[in-house]
Amino acid sequence: MTAPTTVSAPEDVEAPVPAIELRDVTRSFPGPPEVQALKGVNLTVPDGDYLSIIGPSGSGKSTMLNLLGLLDRPTVGEYRLGGVLTSTLTEDERAALRARQLGFVFQAFHLMSRRSVLDNVMLPMLYAGTPRAEREPRAREALQRVGLSHRMGFLPGRLSGGERQRVAVARAVATRPRVLLADEPTGNLDQTTTGEIMALFEELHADGLTLVLITHDGGVARRAHRRIRLTDGRAEEV
Amino acid sequence: MRLRRAPAAVRPEVVEKVPAADRFTLADLLGEATADIGSRPGRLVTTIVGTVLGVAALIATIGFAQTAAGQIARQFDAAAATSLVVTPSTAQTGGASGSSVATGVLPWDAVDRMERLAGVDSAALLAELSLPDATVTAVAVNDPSQAPPAPPALYAASAELLDAVGGHVATGRFFDAGHDARADRVVVLGSRAADRLGIERVDNQPSIFVDGIAYAVLGVVDRTDVRGELLDAVIMPTGTARADVGLATPGDLQARIAVGAGPQLSEQAPLTLAPDEPGSLQVQAPSARSQLGQAVQADVNGVFVILSVIVLLAGGVGITSVTMLSVVERTGEIGLRRAVGATARQIAGQFVAESVVIGLLGGLIGAAVGVLGVVAISVARDWAPVVDPWVALGGIAVGAVLGLLAGGLPARRAARIEPVEALRGGT
Ligand SMILES: Nc1ncnc2c1ncn2[C@@H]1O[C@H](COP(=O)(O)OP(=O)(O)OP(=O)(O)O)[C@@H](O)[C@H]1O
Ligand SMILES: [Mg+2]
Numbered sequence: 009m010t011a012p013t014t015v016s017a018p019e020d021v022e023a024p025v026p027a028i029e030l031r032d033v034t035r036s037f038p039g040p041p042e043v044q045a046l047k048g049v050n051l052t053v054p055d056g057d058y059l060s061i062i063g064p065s066g067s068g069k070s071t072m073l074n075l076l077g078l079l080d081r082p083t084v085g086e087y088r089l090g091g092v093l094t095s096t097l098t099e100d101e102r103a104a105l106r107a108r109q110l111g112f113v114f115q116a117f118h119l120m121s122r123r124s125v126l127d128n129v130m131l132p133m134l135y136a137g138t139p140r141a142e143r144e145p146r147a148r149e150a151l152q153r154v155g156l157s158h159r160m161g162f163l164p165g166r167l168s169g170g171e172r173q174r175v176a177v178a179r180a181v182a183t184r185p186r187v188l189l190a191d192e193p194t195g196n197l198d199q200t201t202t203g204e205i206m207a208l209f210e211e212l213h214a215d216g217l218t219l220v221l222i223t224h225d226g227g228v229a230r231r232a233h234r235r236i237r238l239t240d241g242r243a244e245e246v
Numbered sequence: 247m248r249l250r251r252a253p254a255a256v257r258p259e260v261v262e263k264v265p266a267a268d269r270f271t272l273a274d275l276l277g278e279a280t281a282d283i284g285s286r287p288g289r290l291v292t293t294i295v296g297t298v299l300g301v302a303a304l305i306a307t308i309g310f311a312q313t314a315a316g317q318i319a320r321q322f323d324a325a326a327a328t329s330l331v332v333t334p335s336t337a338q339t340g341g342a343s344g345s346s347v348a349t350g351v352l353p354w355d356a357v358d359r360m361e362r363l364a365g366v367d368s369a370a371l372l373a374e375l376s377l378p379d380a381t382v383t384a385v386a387v388n389d390p391s392q393a394p395p396a397p398p399a400l401y402a403a404s405a406e407l408l409d410a411v412g413g414h415v416a417t418g419r420f421f422d423a424g425h426d427a428r429a430d431r432v433v434v435l436g437s438r439a440a441d442r443l444g445i446e447r448v449d450n451q452p453s454i455f456v457d458g459i460a461y462a463v464l465g466v467v468d469r470t471d472v473r474g475e476l477l478d479a480v481i482m483p484t485g486t487a488r489a490d491v492g493l494a495t496p497g498d499l500q501a502r503i504a505v506g507a508g509p510q511l512s513e514q515a516p517l518t519l520a521p522d523e524p525g526s527l528q529v530q531a532p533s534a535r536s537q538l539g540q541a542v543q544a545d546v547n548g549v550f551v552i553l554s555v556i557v558l559l560a561g562g563v564g565i566t567s568v569t570m571l572s573v574v575e576r577t578g579e580i581g582l583r584r585a586v587g588a589t590a591r592q593i594a595g596q597f598v599a600e601s602v603v604i605g606l607l608g609g610l611i612g613a614a615v616g617v618l619g620v621v622a623i624s625v626a627r628d629w630a631p632v633v634d635p636w637v638a639l640g641g642i643a644v645g646a647v648l649g650l651l652a653g654g655l656p657a658r659r660a661a662r663i664e665p666v667e668a669l670r671g672g673t
Binding site for chain 2: 070074077079080092097099100101103104105106107108109112114116118120122123127131132134135136137138139140179183
């Protein structure tokens with residue numbers, strides 16, 4: 009029997025533990041001048057949600073994603089991921105949580121240019137403790153899912169932008185994370201490929217994946233089921 | 247709650263424990279480190295060159311020292327392990343002069359008696375003739391107006407001497423038992439004595455004059471394994487010396503023996519040669535294994551070692567700077583790895599592993615180049631190449647340690663990269 013790679017929250021029929029919960033989160037960057045990128049944000053993302061966070065440049069979107077992704081810590085406030093209060097965790101524990109609970113997709117793809125598509129997709133499983141024997145099959149499965157079975161041996165440089173982002177999505181979902189975090193995933197793509205990626209997200213969501221999508225593109229944001237608008241560090245549901 | 251041990255820094259209530267087999271292991275670390283090295287062969291060459299040269303120079307320096315020492319030891323060994331000398335014991339005479347007199351005497355048939363013993367290949371009698379006032383010249387008329395140069399030493403020997411000292415005749419021939427028995431007036435010259443007397447060839451039947459008496463020069467000896475002093479000497483047959491200069495007793499017996507026969511012959515020789523009074527003879531024989539071999543130390547050239555170390559340090563700096571460059575170039579990748587769960591320690595480990603592998607590779611190639619260099623030059627010079635396998639292994643280890651030290655700085659830098667900053671950039 010293999011251990012599940014994601015930790016399921018203790019089942020509580022009446023009040024299921026949300027995937028993500030932010031309470032009065034403020035993130036300020038010490039100046040001068042001091043900048044409050046996020047101001048008293050409250051947010052609850054239940055499992056299976058598909059949420060977009062929209063806002064103009066400088067409104068705090070990336071700051072929000074870094075906090076949600078455990079890459080940064082709130083200055084004030086609480087962040088619970090799967091019910092775990094993250095402020096009490098060591099750096100190694102945060103790394104382990106990132107590996108097992110979260111998937112990342114970035115605007116800039118961040119693929120290793122000298123490694124094959126398959127190697128790129130297998131990378132997170134190295135750190136997530138995915139059973140060794142399952143790594144390659146899972147990577148192949150993920151690539152099949154994003155429609156890139158025929159590109160497994162390619163180097164990323166030989167792929168189109170849309171294909172690269174699909175590799176990145178395959179990489180993010182191969183570890184079977186609880187939440188997929190995407191920061192401007194379509195920022196480097198044209199309209200057609202943007203449509204492809206958004207269709208892919210829709211499918212993943214239909215399969216039960218929780219998605220948090222950050223974008224400044226209103227059209228993209230509208231594809232999500234819930235929208236949060238950030239204005240100058242303050243969040244409001246649209 | 248389960249009692250199985252969770253990874254030290256991660257509490258089981260945060261994430262479920264990973265079975266040991268599925269954790270990020272040293273093998274994974276090496277895999278990640280080598281994947282990048284292998285993808286840039288061009289850069290690898292420039293990174294590795296200093297280490298290769300340094301290790302090769304170090305190994306070549308030590309290897310040449312060992313080869314030279316081996317060479318000297320071999321020459322000494324062969325000669326020393328097969329040379330046995332029997333001399334009459336001496337006793338100090340009283341008085342201030344402190345001179346000594348022989349208490350024993352070698353018989354004139356000592357050669358026959360010795361050669362009957364097992365392990366003796368050949369033996370010869372030898373005596374230095376001390377004739378303080380004798381003149382030795384290449385011309386008949388002694389011109390008193392010319393200051394005579396110091397005469398060469400005079401020796402008497404039996405005909406077997408050439409074989410017993412492993413001598414080589416450059417020209418002419420050595421005297422034989424017939425000359426000895428007839429007390430013929432013949433001599434053989436050592437090559438340096440021949441030079442001094444101005445005799446270069448013997449086909450024109452030259453003579454030399456000892457106290458005005460002519461002796462025909464039969465040949466010139468230019469090489470001996472033992473008793474190098476014979477090259478400075480004029481050697482006449484013992485029979486001749488007894489007749490002409492009144493040689494009374496043999497001086498010593500020089501034998502060439504089988505390797506390993508020394509200890510046994512040391513006991514047998516006095517009993518054979520002086521059965522009545524074996525204690526009156528002394529034997530110098532090689533012990534079981536030649537001591538000389540150990541006495542010859544590998545004389546490692548300090549200057550070359552220092553130069554090698556400097557080249558090695560340059561190699562280390564090379565690894566550091568190229569790995570540093572690699573860290574900067576791969577900032578985005580480092581950010582990504584951190585985002586997908588790599589710890590700072592794993593990132594540091596990856597770059598240390600990368601530079602250790604580079605150093606190891608440099609050490610490996612350097613050791614091979616160094617050993618090949620020693621072998622090639624030894625073969626060209628007709629030496630037997632000697633490189634201690636530990637030296638070669640040491641060279642490889644030096645490369646690896648160099649890589650380890652060189653990787654420290656870049657690894658620390660890589661570990662300190664903030665994922666948020668790293669991911670902000672493109673690619
Ligand atoms: N490391 C930092 N130090 C100081 N200020 C920062 C830092 N990171 C972000 N900020 C500031 O916080 C605010 C929010 O930045 P953030 O990157 O979250 O905006 P964004 O919504 O992602 O913008 P964009 O759409 O341009 O990516 C900005 O005013 C920015 O200057
Ligand atoms: Mg941003």
